Amino acid sequence: MFHDEKNDILFGRGATDDKGPILGWLNVIEAHNKLGWELPVNLVVCFEGMEESGSLGLDELVAKEANNYFKNVDQCTISDNYWLGTTKPVLTYGLRGCNYYQIIIEGPGADLHSGIFGGIIAEPMTDLVKVMSTLVDTKGKIQIPGVYDMVAPLTEREDQLYDAIDFSLGELNAASGSETSLHDNKKDILKHRWRYPSLSLHGIEGAFSGAGAKTVIPAKVVGKFSIRTVPNIDSKKLDELVFKHINEEFAKLQSPNKFKVELIHDGNYWVSDPFNESFTAASKATQDVWNVVPDFTREGGSIPITLTFEKELGVDVLLLPMGRGDDGAHSINEKLDVSNYINGCKTLGGYLHYFSKA
Amino acid sequence: MFHDEKNDILFGRGATDDKGPILGWLNVIEAHNKLGWELPVNLVVCFEGMEESGSLGLDELVAKEANNYFKNVDQCTISDNYWLGTTKPVLTYGLRGCNYYQIIIEGPGADLHSGIFGGIIAEPMTDLVKVMSTLVDTKGKIQIPGVYDMVAPLTEREDQLYDAIDFSLGELNAASGSETSLHDNKKDILKHRWRYPSLSLHGIEGAFSGAGAKTVIPAKVVGKFSIRTVPNIDSKKLDELVFKHINEEFAKLQSPNKFKVELIHDGNYWVSDPFNESFTAASKATQDVWNVVPDFTREGGSIPITLTFEKELGVDVLLLPMGRGDDGAHSINEKLDVSNYINGCKTLGGYLHYFSKA
Numbered sequence: 229m230f231h232d233e234k235n236d237i238l239f240g241r242g243a244t245d246d247k248g249p250i251l252g253w254l255n256v257i258e259a260h261n262k263l264g265w266e267l268p269v270n271l272v273v274c275f276e277g278m279e280e281s282g283s284l285g286l287d288e289l290v291a292k293e294a295n296n297y298f299k300n301v302d303q304c305t306i307s308d309n310y311w312l313g314t315t316k317p318v319l320t321y322g323l324r325g326c327n328y329y330q331i332i333i334e335g336p337g338a339d340l341h342s343g344i345f346g347g348i349i350a351e352p353m354t355d356l357v358k359v360m361s362t363l364v365d366t367k368g369k370i371q372i373p374g375v376y377d378m379v380a381p382l383t384e385r386e387d388q389l390y391d392a393i394d395f396s397l398g399e400l401n402a403a404s405g406s407e408t409s410l411h412d413n414k415k416d417i418l419k420h421r422w423r424y425p426s427l428s429l430h431g432i433e434g435a436f437s438g439a440g441a442k443t444v445i446p447a448k449v450v451g452k453f454s455i456r457t458v459p460n461i462d463s464k465k466l467d468e469l470v471f472k473h474i475n476e477e478f479a480k481l482q483s484p485n486k487f488k489v490e491l492i493h494d495g496n497y498w499v500s501d502p503f504n505e506s507f508t509a510a511s512k513a514t515q516d517v518w519n520v521v522p523d524f525t526r527e528g529g530s531i532p533i534t535l536t537f538e539k540e541l542g543v544d545v546l547l548l549p550m551g552r553g554d555d556g557a558h559s560i561n562e563k564l565d566v567s568n569y570i571n572g573c574k575t576l577g578g579y580l581h582y583f584s585k586a
Numbered sequence: 587m588f589h590d591e592k593n594d595i596l597f598g599r600g601a602t603d604d605k606g607p608i609l610g611w612l613n614v615i616e617a618h619n620k621l622g623w624e625l626p627v628n629l630v631v632c633f634e635g636m637e638e639s640g641s642l643g644l645d646e647l648v649a650k651e652a653n654n655y656f657k658n659v660d661q662c663t664i665s666d667n668y669w670l671g672t673t674k675p676v677l678t679y680g681l682r683g684c685n686y687y688q689i690i691i692e693g694p695g696a697d698l699h700s701g702i703f704g705g706i707i708a709e710p711m712t713d714l715v716k717v718m719s720t721l722v723d724t725k726g727k728i729q730i731p732g733v734y735d736m737v738a739p740l741t742e743r744e745d746q747l748y749d750a751i752d753f754s755l756g757e758l759n760a761a762s763g764s765e766t767s768l769h770d771n772k773k774d775i776l777k778h779r780w781r782y783p784s785l786s787l788h789g790i791e792g793a794f795s796g797a798g799a800k801t802v803i804p805a806k807v808v809g810k811f812s813i814r815t816v817p818n819i820d821s822k823k824l825d826e827l828v829f830k831h832i833n834e835e836f837a838k839l840q841s842p843n844k845f846k847v848e849l850i851h852d853g854n855y856w857v858s859d860p861f862n863e864s865f866t867a868a869s870k871a872t873q874d875v876w877n878v879v880p881d882f883t884r885e886g887g888s889i890p891i892t893l894t895f896e897k898e899l900g901v902d903v904l905l906l907p908m909g910r911g912d913d914g915a916h917s918i919n920e921k922l923d924v925s926n927y928i929n930g931c932k933t934l935g936g937y938l939h940y941f942s943k944a
Contacts (some may be wrong), residue, residue, distance in 0.1 A: 253634075264787075284623075289787060317756025323856055324701060326700075326701065326801065328799040328801070330908060331799065331800075335762075335766045335769055336762040336764045336766060337764055338763060340762060341886075341887060342684075342786040342812060342814065343668050343684065343885070343886045343887025343888060344683060344783070344885075344886045344887055345762060345779075345886070346726075346784035346785070346786045346814050346885070346886065347726050347768070347778040347782055347783070347784030347813075348726070348727075348758065348767060348768055348769060348775050348778045348779050349726075349758075349762055349764075349766055349767060350724060350726070350766040350767075350768055350785065351726075352784070353787040353788070354722055354723075354724055354726075355716045355788055356717050357719045357787055358724065360715045360719075361715045361716050361718075361719035364712055365712075366708060366712055366713055366716065366839040366840065367705065367708075368704075368705050368706070368707075368708070368709075368712075382731070384781040384873070395699060400706065403703075404693075404694040404698060405695020405696055405841065406693055406694045406695055406842075408694060408707055408708040408842040408843055409706060409842075410694045410705070410706055410707060410708055411706060415603065415609065418707050419707045421702065421703075421705060421706050424705055425705070426700070426704035426705025426706075427704070428700040428709060428711070428801070429648055429709065429711040429715055429793075430711070430793065430794040430800060430801065430802055430803075430804070430805050431710055431711070431790065431793030431794030431795050431800075431804065432790055432795060433794075433795055433796060433797060433800075435650070435787075435788065435789030435795070436787050436789030436791075436794070436810060437790060437791055437795035438787040438791060438854060439688040439791060440787065440850020441688075441788075441810065441812070441850045441851060442788060442789075443786070443788065443812055444682065444788055444789075445684070445786050445788075447787070447788065452799065452800075453706075453795060454700060454799070454801055455702060456700065456704050456705065456817060462866065464788060464789075481724040482724065483724050484764075484766040484767075485766055486764065486939050492798070492799045493799060502870055527701070527702075528699075528701045528702045528703070528704065529699060529702055530701060530707070558766075566664075569620070571623060571807050576739045
């Protein structure tokens, strides 16, 4: 880890994701030891450093140790996320899930020459593009009937949570490197990132994907897309709606080609109660350290282990971050501001004390 | 070249495309020399062996030598194609052209994570798939207004040419390795292969094209498609119709993404008069050798040099093949039946004699 003393920033692979937060918890324990203080809670720790490589074996370990090492745990806290922006601390209470699908269309036995077969063969690419074009509109609205019926209604209390959040359209534009936002105000942007589903078309396997001009008729094409899921979308019910819609759209084409749609993988959304004891304790600690009420945020992506802890231990989970939104997580120049590191340690310690009094 | 004596077939790279036909013309000259006969016509020969590598420099050479080496040539004959099937000789009088286009749609400055940006960014893939889905229907009918208005009407005389041609739906199914033909009878299949335009969607550059499930929002995608052109489609006018249609379809989307459509390359169709002196001479020679009236065929693909000779020398071109449709041109086990080789040589020689008397 390199300390840029001029700007008071720590640089290094994994500085913010997740070396800093891991050391933060160790610092809290060390400080209590040196001061001769009892920790205010019984702390059961789980240090794991391969989240970005799929946390192989962790799910099984948590399940196996639920009634041993993790027995009687009351609350789970994970420090593996970041602030939304660069100036205001956050507490994270939700993550979207992701169901990933593929549409497989097969025609001829091998790729064909479009000069010889164009116009006389039903082309799988034509079918696939037609079907994929029915999934989502250019405003980002999912066109598969029934999906939005499952989305939890927005309550007034939840709506108000978005008011205070420190975020702007300008920040989205800066992050995307464009002015192609589908929404023009903070609240709509955040709601569509966090609490509404979205559908992205990722690409096509089997078709020509190089530069230049290849006159091929691809024999077998596989269209990939995924849906980000939110409360209260039932994953299995979503699959059914997706399959039904795509089967109907393909049937309309009256194509002689072979067709299949399947789920590649799914992962459920997670959402917690931002008003529970744990979040309240973390909020108080944040106010003590940073002199500001933290934003209550969700994430659009997923941290799958969150759900595992919640489910296997039967406890609430809090995501308590240390770094900033511009730390460049996963990049070669990952950073962690020293102020975030020091104040982050203080927040973790304060959180334990407030939680013990709740 | 390996001679399979049991089946009397020559095997070897380029056996039919194009070593056999090249040697065939040399054999004709050698036979006349050995017999002490004058060739019945003044023969100007051009041997070129890199058609499959783009015939680099040949266009320029033909243009440069049009009034020198090729001066006063009356007729051009090329042996670079094959029979339609395996039993009946053909003479080829037409080739489709090919205009190749790409649609470029750009949104964010870099590829984005669909968890974080899905639902809040206008995705280029969504736009592209919508636009590509408007180009052709699943029956192979081009949906760009005005294209079919340019197609030459089918005359009764041309229609009758298809009656005699030796071809079947079964042969198409065998060639495509499927039962996905868009037409159920010989004449419709051949007309759509040879005399009607077709549009193929080849693929997308820039999107996810691998196996598995990558949750990317591609920042820039390039859709590729081509239109096979036929008489009397004007290539420039076709470009205008394509650009107009695609611009209108993109405008309908009201997308904030950047958009461009462009021609990558074009090559005109070619068609000759199958009733002219050259085709008549070749037909007589074929009848003498094979005891059957040849089929008059076109090809769905293109042999670009055909147009160059026609244009630069100002002469008619005849495509006079030697091999069969199942020779596996371009494959590692390319073949040429000895009967086709011997009878092919005879046909080339006979053609020169009949042509000299026309």
